Amino acid sequence: MDVTQWAIDLKLAPVDQHGLEDLVRIGNTPQKLVPRARIALRSDGTRLNGAIAQDVGVSLPTVHRWQHRVQDQGVDGLLRDKTRPSRIQPVAPDVVERVVEMTLNEPPRRGDALEQSHHGGGQRGERERASGQWPSGRHPCPSACRHPL
Structure with missing residues (x-):
């Protein structure tokens, strides 16, 4: 043996x-x-x-x-498992720096995707805003949103 x-x-x-x-x-x-x-x-x-x-x-x-x-x-x-590297790759420092720089210095552009989705955006949003009718029957923004439509 x-x-x-x-x-x-x-x-x-x-x-x-x-x-x-x-x-x-x-x-x-x-x-x-x-x-x-x-x-x-x-x-x-x-x-x-x-x-x-x-x-x-x-x-x-x-x-x-x-x-x-x-x-x-x-x-x-x-009593403890071996540590393993994360599945999510860390963001490169130059990318982080660029995003921070953009956030601090560039104002949002009119018509950005975020602005359009938040305010109903596009032609459909204009029609619905004019008619006061929303597809779901309620305003698209959360109740905490206080901007004029």
Whole structure:
């Protein structure tokens, strides 16, 4: 039997072992933490990693990931997920500077899309404003809007 298949002996301190046992036993532990704690508890060097994976109900790479996390960061490493970069790319500083500059220095142009949508804009808005009839039966602006039509 290949020695690399045996679980890493994490040599947990008694206080850490009791803490992990409590996490598994208590009913209100977040469910993503329970398998992590069970992996750490079973990684005592006496079991095969495959047996731990099967017993806990996770994949073998998952067993390896959490064993290495405990080795590197201790038991506290089980309690938090690894930080990942945001999906949303940050806005380039030159773009931020340009937008701020435009906001501070350029007045809005008459007929902008925002102004048209806010005031009903376009020919349809002129007809409706003249007739006093709105398609929804009410004014298009929120009630807090106090501009004259």
